[in-house]
Amino acid sequence: MxxxxxxxxxxxxxxxxxxxxxxxxxxxxxRATAPTPGAAASLPSYETWQRDVRKAMDPAIPYLKDRVAQGGSKLAIVLDIDNTSLETEYHPGAPNKPVLEFAKAAAGSGVPILIATARSESGKSAALSALKKAGYPAITEICLKKNESHAVDVKIRCRKQFVAEGYTLIANVGNRPGDLEYKNYERGFKLPDYDGQLS
Ligand SMILES: [Mg+2]
Structure with missing residues (x-):
């Protein structure tokens, strides 16, 4: 040969x-991470979603504690509401537990909780009472949609406003890519949105 x-x-x-x-x-x-090409996208099970959320949030509390120990002025965390703080898609109104635990850890460390949401301004009191009912600690500030066409623009305006008020945004938790755009925060925690299926 x-x-x-x-x-x-x-x-x-x-x-x-x-x-x-x-x-x-x-x-x-x-299936959830590798859908059959051409097949209609479908939401994963609640258990899969929670597993994915937990994986994303696992480093959050240790990070928070380390960051708080380093000090700084007006440290705060920013949370999205739908499919982040609350289980909007799977169990409307129920708290998304890994995020609730993070919020409680922040409150326990004296770190204010700021909310940036694409819910409209008219739903402000309903949003605050939904968070309270779900067991969230006191919300220091909530920023909602005004006349933006895109949620990403709401989130960016809200975070710019928080920074202008003197806050140091040590963590930003959201489930849509737009929630994490424009990095005026120290660390982002991206929860799943499964290609836009979760608002
Ligand atoms: Mg969301």
Whole structure:
């Protein structure tokens, strides 16, 4: 056998081995993260969502404690409401527990809780009472949608306003990519939105 032929045969054998090795991981891929191309997107189960939320929030309380210990002026955290603070999609009105735990840890450390939400200004008192009913500590400030067309613009205006008021935004928790845009905060915690399925 010529060496060129042997090399070609070895390459083919290698490709076959790769194909065989890759096959099980493809079939075992979870549906939520690898939807079938062309299939309608569907929300994952509540359990999967909670697992994903917990994974994102796991470092939040240790981070908060470390950050508070470092000090600074008017440290505050910013939370989104829908599908972040509250389980809007899965259990309307119920607290999203990992975020509630984070908010309680912040309050326990004397860190104000600021809310930035794309809910409209007219729903301000309803939003505050929903958070209170869900067990959230006192909300120091809430900033809502005025006349913006896009939620991202609301979130950016609200955070700019908080910074202008002198707050140091040590954490920003949201579930839409737009919630984390414009980085005038120290650390972001991005919860899942499953390609825009969760508001
Ligand atoms: Mg949201």
């Amino acid at each position: 010529h060496s060129r032929t042997r090399r070609a045969a070895a390459a083919v054998a290698g490709l076959l081995a790769l194909g065989l090795a890759a096959a099980p991981s493809v079939t075992a891929a979870p």
